Amino acid sequence: MRILMGIFVLAIYGGITFYLGWNLRTWLLAIQQFRWPIAYWIGLYAISFGYFIGKLHPLLTPFSIVGSYWMFFLQYGLILCVIANLLIAFTPLTTKLVGTWVISVLIVLLIVGTYFAYSPVIRNATIEIDKPGEDMRVVVASDFHLGVLSGKGHLEKFVQLSNEKNPDLVLLPGDIVDDSPKRFINKGMGDVMQQLQATYGVYGVPGNHEYYGNEMKQFREAMEKANVQILMDETILVGERFYLTGREDLTNKNRLPLSKLKPEDNALPWFVMNHTPNDLDEPANLGVDFHVSGHTHKGQMWPNHLITERIFELDYGQRGKNDMHALVSSGFGFWGPPTRIGSRSELWVIDIQFAK
Structure with missing residues (x-):
């Protein structure tokens, strides 16, 4: 068949x-x-x-x-x-x-x-989380697809723009490399990624393209050298301030349900990275405070957004669901043709205000 x-x-x-x-x-x-x-x-x-x-x-x-x-x-x-x-x-x-x-x-x-x-823009949003804590700034950028056409120069733009915003946290929700990490390694892109500055560090998750390359071990090693911690069905406590969960991509059929990754302490904020925004109900019902994704590219080229809008509850932008704030980025890079019509390469700057 x-x-x-x-x-x-x-x-x-x-x-x-x-x-x-x-x-x-x-x-x-x-x-x-x-x-x-x-x-x-x-x-x-x-x-x-x-x-x-x-x-x-x-x-x-x-x-x-x-x-x-x-x-x-x-x-x-x-x-x-x-x-x-x-x-x-x-x-x-x-x-x-x-x-x-x-x-x-x-x-x-x-x-x-x-x-x-090739001319990325900065999107800004402010969200409120009804939990105690000090206000913080998060930079979110997905879908770099670093490789041949989205290369070292494009990554340098991101590092410059991100560092100018003085973030407390940088989140990279998937498709960081385009299938294989070889070009990322050989072209010294890790040296550029190392220059990212964030109070609590830089974290990422795999997307579908990291799985397509079938070089997950090499990808994780390259990211580790670049000071990017890749979370794969893991929940960690960051700076004694918030929990951060990184999910495996849907490509991995054995990935854990989010309920298995929920932290025991509900008093601290809970952030989740999931490359594909396939299900917002589960994290919203489990008490996630901030959920970030990519994958959709907002269709990348008009009128493909009409397809992504039908597939996903939220295919682009920021929206509240119950007490959860969900964000889907169109991506800092691109897949296939280095062109965007009806979308832009972007990074998001999210200012989070907590209850005092």
Whole structure:
């Protein structure tokens, strides 16, 4: 059944690639620039499967880069090609004019999307927790996907922005690296991460992509050297002030229920990191005070947010549920194409006010 499903998906994907290639070919013919048809189609399909080809060997990494950008053209090219075909079929507009318009729109979207991806913004929120304690500031950033396109320079921006806010605590709720930690290690990103400053330290949890890389041991070791404590179904007492729980990702089918990780002392605040915001009822009913997640990217590229909104109770932003404050970040990085349309790369600065 899996083989049949895989064949079906490949057939659909190949068909969409052909549709986009046929439209591009038609426009190139209209402007008299189409050359070498065999090389054209081989190159197009090599690009369309480039992301997967690039995973086969480090020397093939350039294919991953090209393949990542292809995902952008796949989504918006498909939308625009359908519109273009309708315009050509039902209006006097020519293929040359409409095709030029489509290419121009794609270029503008690519420029804008790249800017939104690589120019992170700071979101601010203030929450109140009805438990005694001294007010504190927490920086939250998820989904860095550190690797080829989200690299050392992007991480340096985060460290600078975070340190400028003088946080008491930094939380990194998952997908810190993009599958494998090798590039994080080889490019010296750990040296950058070590520069993060926080009164009570820097903590993280694995996301689904850490599991996809199947290098969890190497990931944890790299984070430990970078002064990031990874919590995996663990609850710790931090600074005698609050409890912090880090959950395994949903990818791990053996992860513990949150009830098994609940601290015995209910008087102190309880913070929870769970990469995927799959269930807010359980933590709210158990008495969690502050719950942070990522994973959704807020769809990353419009109109994908319409899908994440239907899948998750809270796919983005900050919301109260019972006495719990829940936060879902769109992420500091990105997955696939280094572009964002309808979302921004971001970090959150949360000022927590406790009952005096």
